[in-house]
Amino acid sequence: MNVSEKIRTLRKSKGMSQEELAGQVNISRQAVSRWENGTALPDADNIVQLSKLFGVTTDYLLMDSYESDEDSPKIKENNKILHANLTRLAIIFQAAFLNACIYPWGDSNTIVLEMIMKLFPLLACSIWMASNHRYEKDLKQRAKNTKIESLYCLIQTVVFVLGYNLHIGLWSTLLIIINTSVYIFLVNPKYMNRKLTR
Structure with a gap:
């Protein structure tokens, strides 16, 4: 899984909408949509915020080698x-x-x-x-x-x-x-x- 798929999967596992996630990290809903579509990547500060919000490490978000939940x-x-x-x-x-x-x-x-x-x-x-x-x-x-x-x-x-x-x-x-x-x-x-x- 790449970072876009991980963000989408983690957001859905928390039952959050794109708007709710955007509010949590102080960005626009469109930015979240771009992350999840793979047309843009979160910056370093956003990655840190996402890791805290979802309770995973930054390595998990950034590294494609973590392919499944068991690798988390x-x-x-x-x-x-x-x-x-x-x-x-x-x-x-x-x-x-x-x-x-x-x-x-x-x-x-x-x-x-x-x-x-x-x-x-x-x-x-x-x-x-x-x-x-x-x-x-x-x-x-x-x-x-x-x-x-x-x-x-x-x-x-x-x-x-x-x-x-x-x-x-x-x-x-x-x-x-x-x-x-x-x-x-x-x-x-x-x-x-x-x-x-x-």
Whole structure:
């Protein structure tokens, strides 16, 4: 797609008329029409305004090599948000399964089944959490995230062991919730480059 087709497609995707787009960037409707027909090109200032208005990069507007929506930098940015949310889900599920393990186990007849039901989901979510580090492209940040997450898991393990051995399930549950909340809402965005929003 060339710049004319991209402007037309982006405008229509926003449900805007040519007049509305012209008003947003302080130009005439005829100028927008010329852009979309390919008889004129927006200047550098207009390209910057359009990129902000449509939420895409200037590279996307100018480079013909971005042929489809899948190539759009905007969509790639959304994937970062999706990855961060999937990471948070893994953390929440891991905390929930850890909490289930704190409470008393059954008798010797059901211990194997209970171990499978309690420990397998906990192990699966822990592996899921660890595998989410692959989304971080910066190797220094990835190493930092691994250390922080290891410390978080160590704290959760201490809470689990204390809760299980001292039979203080309710207090342990509360500590797991607090630790998980601090990790997701404070540590992740501030220290691990996992933003809660765009």
